[in-house]
Amino acid sequence: MAEPAAQTAFAEEALTHLDTLYRGALRLTHDPDQAQDLVQEAYLRALRYQHSYQAGTNMRAWLFAIMRNLFWDRFKGSRKEDVSLDDLGEFVLFEKLRDEGARPEADVLDKIAASEVVSAVDKLPPLHREVVLLVDVEGFSYKDAADTLGVPIGTVMSRLHRARQQLQKSLYDYAVESGIVRPGGMKQVPQT
Amino acid sequence: MRCEECSDKLDRYVDRELNDTEALQVQLHLEGCPDCMDHYEFEAHLKRLVKHSCDCDTAPKAFREKLRQILS
Numbered sequence: 001m002a003e004p005a006a007q008t009a010f011a012e013e014a015l016t017h018l019d020t021l022y023r024g025a026l027r028l029t030h031d032p033d034q035a036q037d038l039v040q041e042a043y044l045r046a047l048r049y050q051h052s053y054q055a056g057t058n059m060r061a062w063l064f065a066i067m068r069n070l071f072w073d074r075f076k077g078s079r080k081e082d083v084s085l086d087d088l089g090e091f092v093l094f095e096k097l098r099d100e101g102a103r104p105e106a107d108v109l110d111k112i113a114a115s116e117v118v119s120a121v122d123k124l125p126p127l128h129r130e131v132v133l134l135v136d137v138e139g140f141s142y143k144d145a146a147d148t149l150g151v152p153i154g155t156v157m158s159r160l161h162r163a164r165q166q167l168q169k170s171l172y173d174y175a176v177e178s179g180i181v182r183p184g185g186m187k188q189v190p191q192t
Numbered sequence: 193m194r195c196e197e198c199s200d201k202l203d204r205y206v207d208r209e210l211n212d213t214e215a216l217q218v219q220l221h222l223e224g225c226p227d228c229m230d231h232y233e234f235e236a237h238l239k240r241l242v243k244h245s246c247d248c249d250t251a252p253k254a255f256r257e258k259l260r261q262i263l264s
Contacts, residue, residue, distance in 0.1 A: 007263075008264060011260070011263035011264060014263070015256070015259065015260060015263070018251045018256055018259065019249075019250045019251055021251075022249065022250065022251035022255075023246065023247060023249045023250070026249055027246065032252075036252075036255050039251070039255075039259075040258075040259060040262065043259055043262070043263060044262070044263075047263060093234075093238070094230075094231050094234040094235065095231075104230070105230065105234050106233060106234050106237045109234070109237050109238060109241055112241070114241075114244065114245035114248070115245075117241055117242055117245035117246070118245050118246055121242065121245075121246060132242065133246070135207060136239055136242045136243055136246075137242065137243050137246045137247055138247075139243075141209065142207070142209050157203075157204075160203070161203060164203070167242070168238070
């Protein structure tokens with residue numbers, strides 16, 4: 001066990017990453033209570049194994065790795081089979097909107113509520129969701145995401161690519177259902 | 193650089209994962225190709241939308257304090 005002062009310093013530094021861990025746990029579990037349990041256990045485990053953390057390396061990535069490994073152990077029994085997203089094929093929202101005459105395309109994004117984006121992220125299979133959380137939400141590099149997840153960079157890139165396509169398809173479906181986009185004939189984005 | 197190659201590299205350009213040479217090649221193509229520039233701006237906009245939609249969740253204050261006590 002570390003000296004009390006060193007332990008306090010370690011805990012203080014670790015707590016600066018709490019929001020990242022909590023957000024990640026919330027998006028993985030979809031439940032605030034489970035997210036808090038998961039994060040608390042992750043911090044306790046981090047404290048217990050702080051000797052394995054190398055000062056000066058990426059503590060945020062190290063903590064996230066502990067949390068997501070606990071998630072898979074507790075909620076998934078370490079089984080990391082995932083729903084394949086390959087069936088979707090290539091779906092590029094920008095091209096889809098352009099084909100349908102929505103110009104400028106980015107106006108469609110401005111009309112999508114944040115809650116719908118979160119919902120689309122939540123619908124991703126966990127192995128794909130966690131890559132989006134790390135790279136798009138938390139700004140991890142591909143290498144840090146790969147280290148955190150324990151997979152090659154190529155796997156991060158392929159999961160991210162498929163996850164983004166699925167996400168774009170979900171947002172497109174929402175835009176159609178809510179009337180933001182009218183397939184096959186829209187000439188401009190309706191003004192609100 | 194052709195539009196197809198630019199499109200292939202767009203994700204990594206948006207994520208700042210290209211090396212300096214590749215990033216410069218993409219940047220030069222974008223500056224001369226309005227269609228690809230529109231596509232780039234759309235993907236960058238979408239990435240910001242995902243980030244800002246998801247990063248508003250923060251740990252509750254009471255939970256932070258509880259953790260601080262447990263860890264001290």
